[in-house]
Amino acid sequence: MRKFKLFIDFDKEEQWLEEMASKGYQLDSTNFGYKFRLAEPKAKKIKIDFRKFRHSTDFWDYITLFEDSGWRHLAGSKYSGIQYFEKVDDRAIDDIFSDNDSKAKRYKRYAHSSLILAISNFPLLICLYFTGIIDPVYLIRPRELYLTPGLWDKSGTSFWFSFIFETPFALFRGAAWTFIPLSILSYLFFSYKANKRYIQSMIKK
Amino acid sequence: MDINKYSPLTETTYYILLSLIEPSHGYVMMQKVEQLSDHKVKIAAGTMYGAIENLVKHRLIKSVQSDDKRRKTYVITEKGIEVLKQDYKRMSHMIHITDNLFSKTDK
Structure with a gap:
């Protein structure tokens, strides 16, 4: 299923994606609108970061850091800027940021x-x-x-x-x-x- | 080399610099900071990535060659050690005078 929506507030976007996940729509990609696939309805923690990368090695290093700390990269590419992560390890911290700054x-x-x-x-x-x-x-x-x-x-x-x-x-x-x-x-x-x-x-x- | 502008370091930055006395990659740094701080300072992935980027920009840490193809490894630079020592001295002084005053006034 594809949905088109525009957010300026990352917090609201995160909430919406968590809501979709709780209804059984798992975010698959964001290349053209939001593409979801059907999954088991589940309460999830989804967080958004914004980063663009010049080199693929930097992009991999970035994603690996998140995956090491219990957050799976859901969608986003080297140049897309908006990066989506889903918490997969229960022991991980509940956010991808630990301070307000x-x-x-x-x-x-x-x-x-x-x-x-x-x-x-x-x-x-x-x-x-x-x-x-x-x-x-x-x-x-x-x-x-x-x-x-x-x-x-x-x-x-x-x-x-x-x-x-x-x-x-x-x-x-x-x-x-x-x-x-x-x-x-x-x-x-x-x-x-x-x-x-x-x-x-x-x-x- | 103006190292005074970094003083005082934030608690997070201090621990990150300390975690890089030995070369490490991001996730190991996160774990080290947690251990060193007695589990009081926990840095999340996004925050850690930004902190590394910022410290590299200020040349307090640098990336070094490693066998790990997916993870970048970093180590503290000489400038970083200078900054760390400077902040260590600043805090030692505070601890020293506080100790003295407390023992004198019996607080």
Whole structure:
């Protein structure tokens, strides 16, 4: 089963995943949404860390440290950032963080990583602007996005039929690029939110 | 080499540095810290990983070659030992003067 959900609060995400586990849905991967497989319903401890790795050896060292201490790596990859762990050893400590600072710092890493993503998308936006794919003229005269000859001279059913027919194409021509500024904006939003949460959790000692 | 900026060390950092007098990997460090501290300081995996990363960045510890392919092994650096000694002296002084004062005033 696949589910799509968006969290900004790691604690809430952990709670939701624990709830899913108690209903018998075991987290399998997070490459595209949350992928669950059916398992025996069980009360579980699931915790989230945020880390990206340059080298595979670092990633393995990281996962091995958690596994040595009784936490199995459930999902997440070298570059994905969000890493999911499940407690498998009863003797292990109940959390993957033993102090407030290190727990809060995952938000700081998340904020930093989102900001980098936002910044690295920016040159793409500039490129698209200079290659003429982004043309603000269409925002002022959206009519120019419609290519059907004589569309605007038609009237009645004939007009509406052609207009409605072409609208999806026009939107695609004029608005496909908005995907990039939108993702920049959402990365900035995530970065802002995560940073705010970082500051809040540092104060909440 | 400015070692004063690390003083005073947190209890956790002090024990981690102490656990690396002999080369060890992360999990062994966690166990050593627990033993050394009389089971009072327990460091969780995520916290330990961040602490190692931070200490490597400040060159108080360094990674060394080992046969273990999956686990990185670390050892304290000379700078790390200096920092540890400095903090040891600071605490010794506090213990010494506290002892003296307590015995004088019979507290």
